[in-house]
Amino acid sequence: MSWETFLWTTLSVALTLCTFSFLYRDNPFYKFSESLFVGVGAGYFTIILIYNGLVPTLIDRLWVGQPWWQIWGGRWWYIIPALLGVLMWFRFSKKKSWISRYPIAFYIGIATGVAIPLEMQNRVNRQLADTLLAPNFSAGFTAGISDIIIIIGVICSLFYFFFSVAHKGTFGGIAKIGIFILMVGFGASFGYTVMGRISLFIDRVQSIRDWVKMGSDGTGGMMAIVTIVSLAVVLLIILEIMRHLRNKAAEPTAQ
Amino acid sequence: MNFFERLSKLDRRWVYLILAGVVVITVLMKFSTPIRINPEVRAIYDFVESRKAGSYLHLAVDYDPGSQAEMHPMTYAIMEQALAKDIKIIMTALSPNGPGMAEQAMLNIMDSVRLHTGKEVVYGRDICFLGYKPYPGIVILSMGQNYRISFPSDYYNTPTDSLPMMQGIVNYSNVDGIVLITGTSGVDYWIAYANGRYNAPLAVGLTGVMAADYYPYLKSGQIFGLMGGMLGAAEYETLAGRPARAMEAMRVQVWAHMVIIIFILVGNIGFLASRRRGGAR
Numbered sequence: 001m002s003w004e005t006f007l008w009t010t011l012s013v014a015l016t017l018c019t020f021s022f023l024y025r026d027n028p029f030y031k032f033s034e035s036l037f038v039g040v041g042a043g044y045f046t047i048i049l050i051y052n053g054l055v056p057t058l059i060d061r062l063w064v065g066q067p068w069w070q071i072w073g074g075r076w077w078y079i080i081p082a083l084l085g086v087l088m089w090f091r092f093s094k095k096k097s098w099i100s101r102y103p104i105a106f107y108i109g110i111a112t113g114v115a116i117p118l119e120m121q122n123r124v125n126r127q128l129a130d131t132l133l134a135p136n137f138s139a140g141f142t143a144g145i146s147d148i149i150i151i152i153g154v155i156c157s158l159f160y161f162f163f164s165v166a167h168k169g170t171f172g173g174i175a176k177i178g179i180f181i182l183m184v185g186f187g188a189s190f191g192y193t194v195m196g197r198i199s200l201f202i203d204r205v206q207s208i209r210d211w212v213k214m215g216s217d218g219t220g221g222m223m224a225i226v227t228i229v230s231l232a233v234v235l236l237i238i239l240e241i242m243r244h245l246r247n248k249a250a251e252p253t254a255q
Numbered sequence: 256m257n258f259f260e261r262l263s264k265l266d267r268r269w270v271y272l273i274l275a276g277v278v279v280i281t282v283l284m285k286f287s288t289p290i291r292i293n294p295e296v297r298a299i300y301d302f303v304e305s306r307k308a309g310s311y312l313h314l315a316v317d318y319d320p321g322s323q324a325e326m327h328p329m330t331y332a333i334m335e336q337a338l339a340k341d342i343k344i345i346m347t348a349l350s351p352n353g354p355g356m357a358e359q360a361m362l363n364i365m366d367s368v369r370l371h372t373g374k375e376v377v378y379g380r381d382i383c384f385l386g387y388k389p390y391p392g393i394v395i396l397s398m399g400q401n402y403r404i405s406f407p408s409d410y411y412n413t414p415t416d417s418l419p420m421m422q423g424i425v426n427y428s429n430v431d432g433i434v435l436i437t438g439t440s441g442v443d444y445w446i447a448y449a450n451g452r453y454n455a456p457l458a459v460g461l462t463g464v465m466a467a468d469y470y471p472y473l474k475s476g477q478i479f480g481l482m483g484g485m486l487g488a489a490e491y492e493t494l495a496g497r498p499a500r501a502m503e504a505m506r507v508q509v510w511a512h513m514v515i516i517i518f519i520l521v522g523n524i525g526f527l528a529s530r531r532r533g534g535a536r
Contacts, residue, residue, distance in 0.1 A: 023271045045351045052354070052387045056408070095286075114396065121444070122451035122477065130475035157279075189467040192484060196325060196463030199485040200512045202504045205275075205282045207481075229485030 006214055006222050010229060013211045017233055024240070046078050058082055153181040260532075263525025270518055277514050281507040288506040295473055295491040299458045299480035302432060303333060308341035311420075311430040313455075315437070315445065316357035317350040317391070322438030322462050327360060329436050329460040329486035329499035334364040336495050338376055343420050345400075345430065346384040347406070349391040350439050354410060357384055379418040386410035392444040399453035400426050427455035431477075436460040450477050460487060516530065 018033035062078050084106060090099040131154050138146030159171065160178030167175045215226030303312065314333065318326040337344055348357040359522055365376040376382060385406040388394045397404040402424065408414050415421050423429065433455050435445050442459055450457040456479055461469060463484025472478045482491060485508065488501035 024268060025379050041352070044355075048351055048354060048387060049389060053389045057388075085467075096504045111392070114392070118447045118451050122447040126475050127363060127471055130471075161334065185467070189464075191468045192463040194463075194512070194515060195486060195508060196484050197513075198508055199504060200321075200324045201275075201281065202278055202485075202511070203500075205507075206500065206504070209282055 003222075006225070009207075009211050009214060010225055013208050014229060016208065017100060020204075152177075157181050257528065259521065259525040259528045261525075262494065262521050263529065269347045274511060274514055277510050278507055281510045282503075286506060287502075288509050290489050290502065290505060292490050292494060293487075295481040295485055297480075297494065299333070299434065299460075299482065300336070300360065300491060300494040302456075302480065303336050303340070303342065303434075304340050306337075306340060306431055309343065311343050311345060311424065312337050312429045313347070313427070313433040315433060315435040315460075316346060316348045316360065317353050317435060317437035317441050318356055318462075319350055319352040319438065319441055320356065323356060324504075325462050325484050325488065326436050326460065327356070328485070328499060328504075329482050329491060330356075330360045331364060331367075332488065332491045332497060333362065333434055333436075333460075333497065333503075335368065337496060338364065338368050338374070338381060339372060341381075342378075342431075344382045345402070345421075345424070346382065347394075348384075348387045349394055350437070350443055351387070351389075353433045353467055354384075354387045358410065365508070379413070380420055383418050383420055384410045385415065391441045392448060395444050395448040396452065399455070401425055401471050427453045430455070432456035433459065433462070434458050438462040446472055446477050458482075 015036070018029040019037075022030040023029055058078055058081075061075050064080075079097045084103040085105045088100050090096045131150060133147065135144045135147035135151075156174050156178035158178070160167075160175040162175075162180065165171055212226055212230075215222040306312070312333075314330070314337075316326075316330055334344060344490050346361060346386040348354045361382060365378070365382070368374055368376050385402065386409060388405045394405045398406075402421070403415050408413055409418060427433065427449060433445070433449055435442060435457060437445075437459065438461070442461065442465070445457060445459070449455045457477070458480035459469060459478050461484070463486070466481065466483030466487070469478070469481060473481050482488060483503050485501050489505040492499050492502045
């Protein structure tokens with residue numbers, strides 16, 4: 001294992017600990033890691049966008065390897081979308097911001113035209129058609145029961161969102177079943193969300209463990225860095241506890 | 256204030272500390288938990304397993320470092336299985352921070368396959384990474400016509416036509432299926448455009464937060480398989496017989512979930528106890 005890998009891993013572990021320190025309370029270490037994350041993320045995204053978007057789809061196609069003034073040798077019509085893109089920047093002018101509406105209208109028009117038929121077909125029609133199919137017991141008893149539960153669940157849930165009639169009597173009863181169905185759905189989502197969040201934490205703990213292992217498997221210098229960083233964290237925790245106790249002692253006693 | 260009431264008013268930092276303690280201890284301990292395989296995960300495994308050598312798989316790596324904990328194990332498991340079966344992989348990344356994830360996975364797996372099987376995975380012959388392009392919806396639609404519209408060259412600026420494995424590969428109809436690993440809402444574009452518009456067989460690996468929302472698409476046949484979060488990745492690793500990070504994480508999950516359930520129960524009992532006392536007064 002190289003020193004370079006070890007130092008990057010050490011930095012990653014240090015930033016992980018800085019981020020987790022927020023769980024105790026807001027502090028400069030957390031603020032530093034947060035700002036670093038946002039800054040690096042924005043910088044990386046910008047460069048990726050320029051070199052994977054702007055350069056290959058506009059610059060390279062306009063000039064096709066010729067000097068910049070020989071634009072007409074390339075595909076000059078790419079200037080039109082480029083100009084539309086430039087017009088977007090008028091958004092920052094108070095007086096001329098109306099100009100930016102043209103490219104936005106163009107963009108929304110195309111996006112809507114492409115999206116509406118496909119979205120309707122795939123997210124509404126196909127889902128609706130599949131929900132309202134007759135229960136399929138040929139695929140197994142549980143599959144058939146599952147189909148019935150889905151039909152009943154969807155209808156009851158829709159009743160709950162129908163507010164033109166008071167939720168009383170039979171209607172209210174069906175709407176109540178709808179609430180239970182919705183709660184089951186939210187419960188499933190919540191369970192998965194908890195698992196997702198814990199997964200992220202486990203991954204970080206695994207990384208810290210791997211870092212310690214890396215140090216103990218590597219040279220004495222690597223182990224020394226692991227020890228120093230670990231001691232620094234322990235020292236910070238002790239200082240925080242002492243500060244807390246001092247503050248508590250300095251608090252005026254309640255009358 | 257009785258015991259349960261006091262617990263229900265517990266400073267949340269104690270909850271974090273106890274949970275962290277449980278996670279750290281269980282990460283350091285060595286034990287295993289049984290993992291039950293769900294049919295939606297098995298469907299993806301069987302799909303890859305049933306491909307013949309030389310067939311093509313499109314692997315869309317559309318996630319950022321924020322969800323790499325859940326997504327990387329899925330990507331690694333599928334890539335290892337596919338490359339071991341000599342299936343050619345076309346990779347794309349339509350999430351802004353995805354190229355780094357895709358490249359890291361590709362390079363690691365190329366090394367790991369060479370180390371474990373002795374098989375040399377050659378870039379351009381067995382695997383290629385076309386890179387990132389903004390506006391996923393438009394890119395997905397364009398790949399349905401021709402991969403070269405959005406990706407005239409790959410991530411390393413090599414012309415797509417000069418990659419040996421891309422000879423004769425025009426669009427989705429030339430690949431056996433698409434496996435999308437994502438932590439973004441871009442999955443909607445893949446379902447509506449790649450499957451809906453071009454009928455490309457699509458399977459998805461999603462973060463735990465997203466998984467429950469996409470089961471209706473599984474039932475309607477718009478996706479043929481679904482892996483949900485770390486559990487999905489662990490199931491896949493179990494099927495592939497390659498225990499790795501996800502399987503290790505699942506044994507920790509079990510204990511972490513138990514702690515959370517205990518806190519939920521204690522919190523609710525405390526809430527009910529305090530309400531009863533309030534009512535009695």
